[in-house]
Amino acid sequence: MLVRIKVGGELVEINTDLKRSYLSSPGEAKYYSGRLVYYLLKTINNIPRLYGYIKGDPVNGWKETFERTFLTLLTSDLDVAKNWFKASYEIELPSLMIKGEVEEGSVSAKVELKEVPQLKEQGLRANFEVDSFYFSRIERVKPSIIPAGRVGLLTAFSRFLVIQYEKAPGIPKAFGIAAEFINSMILPQGFSDEINGHKIYVDQEENAVYIDKSPIQNAPPDTLSLLALKVFLTRATESEFIIIEDPEAHMDENEIDEVKKMFNETKARLLLITPNKTL
Numbered sequence: 428m429l430v431r432i433k434v435g436g437e438l439v440e441i442n443t444d445l446k447r448s449y450l451s452s453p454g455e456a457k458y459y460s461g462r463l464v465y466y467l468l469k470t471i472n473n474i475p476r477l478y479g480y481i482k483g484d485p486v487n488g489w490k491e492t493f494e495r496t497f498l499t500l501l502t503s504d505l506d507v508a509k510n511w512f513k514a515s516y517e518i519e520l521p522s523l524m525i526k527g528e529v530e531e532g533s534v535s536a537k538v539e540l541k542e543v544p545q546l547k548e549q550g551l552r553a554n555f556e557v558d559s560f561y562f563s564r565i566e567r568v569k570p571s572i573i574p575a576g577r578v579g580l581l582t583a584f585s586r587f588l589v590i591q592y593e594k595a596p597g598i599p600k601a602f603g604i605a606a607e608f609i610n611s612m613i614l615p616q617g618f619s620d621e622i623n624g625h626k627i628y629v630d631q632e633e634n635a636v637y638i639d640k641s642p643i644q645n646a647p648p649d650t651l652s653l654l655a656l657k658v659f660l661t662r663a664t665e666s667e668f669i670i671i672e673d674p675e676a677h678m679d680e681n682e683i684d685e686v687k688k689m690f691n692e693t694k695a696r697l698l699l700i701t702p703n704k705t706l
Contacts, residue, residue, distance in 0.1 A: 428444070428519065429443075433516070446696055447698075448697070449701065449704050451700075451701060458672060462510070463529065465571075465670050467516060472567050474493070478551070478554040481557070498535070506532075513528075522542040522560070567666065569666050571607075571611045571659055572611075572672075574672050581643065583644075589614055590616060591634075597609055597613060614658070616631055623650045625638050627654055638650065651677075652677045656686060669693075671699050674686055683706070690706065
């Protein structure tokens with residue numbers, strides 16, 4: 428899958444098939460591009476099968492339904508989070524292209540079909556045939572994002588990091604990228620690890636994350652940053668696409684070497700937003 432984003436005068440192209448990609452230009456445009464990549468991939472990953480919703484001609488009906496569903500999901504994410512910025516985008520898939528724009532309070536999406544199936548069925552079976560044709564050619568990538576401000580977010584929302592049995596874990600979607608990050612990092616009961624010589628664990632009596640004998644919000648920034656990277660990278664699967672802003676933040680050379688090792692060993696594909704292409 429190719430994702431093209433234009434923010435301001437900067438056009439970038441991300442190939443989600445690559446094991447590692449970079450956004451490295453100066454300024455803030457690279458962060459907006461990376462975050463839009465996240466929301467676009469999340470939208471595609473969340474689109475359900477559509478054959479039960481198609482009306483009229485199976486091919487045109489599928490196209491219109493896909494377009495409407497894509498736009499609804501993307502708009503919902505951006506609107507709830509109030510995460511607005513001005514950008515244009517293209518998503519190129521084997522059988523279709525999605526083009527659109529994002530600006531404050533407005534999202535557009537237009538689908539162009541690159542291939543059209545030769546139908547052998549009619550009615551609901553034709554709808555199912557069309558839906559199967561296109562969905563078999565849509566790569567499902569599960570995105571995650573680790574923002575540059577992860578240390579502050581872990582400090583502020585540490586009490587929401589542990590899975591809850593009596594209520595929904597995490598924080599509301601209205602927190603935007605913060606919620607996308609925290610809610611993807613929920614730690615299970617019994618979690619334990621060692622980072623920089625410190626024991627990081629879930630205290631089951633307190634139902635909270637601790638570093639040694641102190642609440643996790645008291646951990647030094649480098650340890651918190653490494654914790655976030657390690658949790659995401661070590662439990663990722665081949666179908667995951669992790670976007671990491673400023674992966675080297677708060678770290679010395681030895682810690683950066685440890686991060687490089689995690690990058691090489693993770694099963695996920697990575698988009699690194701950093702000027703340091705040696706990572």
